[in-house]
Amino acid sequence: MANYWWEEVEGKAKVHWIGWKKMTKDKEAVGLGFKDLQMFNKALLAKQVWKLITQPNLLVSKVLKEKYYPKQSLVNCKVPNNASWIWKNISTVRMDVLEGIRRRIGNGRGTRIWEDKWIPNRSDGKPTTDKPHECQLKQVSELITNSRWNIVLIFKTFCP
Known part of the structure; x- marks a missing residue:
């Protein structure tokens, strides 16, 4: 898209009337509303990472897991040198997605x-509380009694 706007015509460069950053700003922010293709691509890749996490029974999830992280988690797996271009690209946004997600307790x-x-x-x-030395608690399930938070244990273990 940049070449279309700023390419040479008859050996002369076109005038750059507006910067690319302003072109990609929303119209409400006094831009031209063009999509930032790099961010758009990153968003689509992040969507695929989310599918790998939330829909592990999809065929594509099973294939990628078996090929690239059969014995590890998506978090810990390494990207091999011979990885496919899709896996290399998914791996570039994997940590961004994982950084923002939280576990659902159940x-x-x-x-x-x-x-x-x-x-x-x-x-x-x-x-925010550091683990007390005498604390034997490991799983969140140990903070739950009869499907409710054990408030007494929680206040005893964690700072307010």
Whole structure:
């Protein structure tokens, strides 16, 4: 698109009447409303990462898991040198997506208190309290009794 607007005509460069950043701003922000193709591509790749996480039974999810991270998680897998272009591109946005997501608690059995990102509205998603030395709690499920938070245990373990 940039070449269309700014390419040479008869050996002379066209005048750059407006910068690319302004062209990609929304019209409401006094821009021309062009899509920023790099950000658009990144968003589409992030959508594929989200599908790998939330829909592991899709055929594409199963194939990519078997090929690129059969024994690890999506978080820990390495990108091999011979990876396909789609996997290399998905891998470039994988950590951005993983940085922003939090675990849904449910019964809490699959969520580790001190290691996993599970607390909303926190940049790191983890408790602000350091793990007490005598604390034996490991899973979020241990903070739940009869499908309710064990408030006494929570106030005993964590700072207000």
